Amino acid sequence: MTVPHCALCKSRDRDVVQTQSLALLNREEVCKIDFSVCRACGHLQQWPPVSPALMAYHYKTFATYEEFGDAERLRTAPPARHAQRFLTLLADIGLPLGRAYEVGCASGAMLHQFRKQGWQVRGCDPSPSAVSQAASVFGIDVDLGDEENAIPRQKNLDLILACHVLEHLYDPPATLARFHAALAPHGHLVLEVPCATAPESLPPGWFTFEHLHYYQPAVLERLLRDAGFEPIETRIEMTAEHYPVMAIAARKMPRRTEDVTGLEPSAGTILARRYAARDHTLWTATARRVAHFQEPVFLYGAGIHTAQLLDRTGLAPHILAIADRDPKKWGQTQAGKPVISPAELFADPRQVPVIISSYVSERQIVEALLAGGVARQRIVPLYSDMPDRAKSVRASAG
Numbered sequence: 001m002t003v004p005h006c007a008l009c010k011s012r013d014r015d016v017v018q019t020q021s022l023a024l025l026n027r028e029e030v031c032k033i034d035f036s037v038c039r040a041c042g043h044l045q046q047w048p049p050v051s052p053a054l055m056a057y058h059y060k061t062f063a064t065y066e067e068f069g070d071a072e073r074l075r076t077a078p079p080a081r082h083a084q085r086f087l088t089l090l091a092d093i094g095l096p097l098g099r100a101y102e103v104g105c106a107s108g109a110m111l112h113q114f115r116k117q118g119w120q121v122r123g124c125d126p127s128p129s130a131v132s133q134a135a136s137v138f139g140i141d142v143d144l145g146d147e148e149n150a151i152p153r154q155k156n157l158d159l160i161l162a163c164h165v166l167e168h169l170y171d172p173p174a175t176l177a178r179f180h181a182a183l184a185p186h187g188h189l190v191l192e193v194p195c196a197t198a199p200e201s202l203p204p205g206w207f208t209f210e211h212l213h214y215y216q217p218a219v220l221e222r223l224l225r226d227a228g229f230e231p232i233e234t235r236i237e238m239t240a241e242h243y244p245v246m247a248i249a250a251r252k253m254p255r256r257t258e259d260v261t262g263l264e265p266s267a268g269t270i271l272a273r274r275y276a277a278r279d280h281t282l283w284t285a286t287a288r289r290v291a292h293f294q295e296p297v298f299l300y301g302a303g304i305h306t307a308q309l310l311d312r313t314g315l316a317p318h319i320l321a322i323a324d325r326d327p328k329k330w331g332q333t334q335a336g337k338p339v340i341s342p343a344e345l346f347a348d349p350r351q352v353p354v355i356i357s358s359y360v361s362e363r364q365i366v367e368a369l370l371a372g373g374v375a376r377q378r379i380v381p382l383y384s385d386m387p388d389r390a391k392s393v394r395a396s397a398g
């Protein structure tokens with residue numbers, strides 16, 4: 001299903017702002033992706049998006065969404081920061097308790113917090129391991145599957161939650177129509193997505209394989225209105241995560257409201273071009289930084305960041321192996337290089353540099369390498385001296 005038109009407004013008129021060639025796990029050939037702005041509505045998106053089959057393959061081989069830690073610690077942990085943002089937003093708009101359903105709820109950690117507040121909770125997630133973890137750790141019923149299958153079986157919900165879901169979906173208007181149908185009259189939708197704003201604050205590699213959509217506030221509010229929702233509160237947090245995020249609470253309206261506010265498509269083009277220029281500058285600095293490695297090195301981190309690093313630098317021929325903490329990646333290859341466990345890296349007698357291929361988890365990886373006995377002078381972080389990077393730490397993200 002390669003969509004030749006804008007996922008939001010169906011225009012076929014696009015401006016390509018960046019192209020990436022990414023080496024995925026166990027694939028010899030690279031995957032070429034365009035990131036584009038719609039000239040009609042200004043929405044930033046992968047266009048055309050990668051095929052759903054390739055995306056499904058990626059989630060199976062590459063992505064890590066399970067919780068790590070023992071059950072009792074997970075049950076007694078305070079709300080994660082995104083869950084706290086949702087709870088605070090709901091408390092501030094004064095929503096009465098009722099039936100909440102979370103789309104893409106992973107192992108149910110946020111639903112667990114909602115239930116503690118008195119909500120009746122249920123959710124869906126496509127990952128079998130997450131669904132079984134929700135049952136065994138939290139005792140929460142989670143439907144196995146994506147919203148396309150799960151939401152049409154729901155009705156009269158008081159609240160739908162979607163945290164970092166909408167940027168992954170192929171057809172957001174169709175998804176919002178299903179949400180609308182599953183909600184009770186005057187039911188609410190609360191969602192959070194990465195926010196396309198302030199291009200000078202966005203990290204390298206922000207245009208990424210897993211994200212099909214990059215929502216500007218005006219575009220998302222318009223999308224909600226077109227789907228029959230009235231946005232009642234929009235909150236943008238600039239430094240809560242590694243990039244700006246936007247949460248919106250919206251109320252179901254009896255019918256759609258057409259074309260309430262006009263969009264200025266050039267705003268999307270200006271933002272995307274500014275960011276693409278910044279991204280180019282950041283990767284050029286990284287390429288310069290790694291250019292002096294003309295002998296073998298290890299990488300730490302198999303994933304999309306590594307695919308981007310290999311696309312933007314000349315490092316590939318010098319890589320011996322890529323270490324990663326996720327057991328499901330061990331024994332696979334990326335760009336023809338073996339993916340090994342941290343233990344194999346620590347035991348390797350070759351005292352060569354270890355380049356950390358991660359923006360989000362860089363500091364945790366430095367700690368893990370030191371703890372594993374890797375000498376500090378062998379460790380090469382790429383971003384530690386970047387002046388304007390967000391200070392937050394989020395272990396689960398890639």
Ligand SMILES: [Zn+2]
Binds near residue numbers: 010011040
């Ligand atoms: Zn469009």
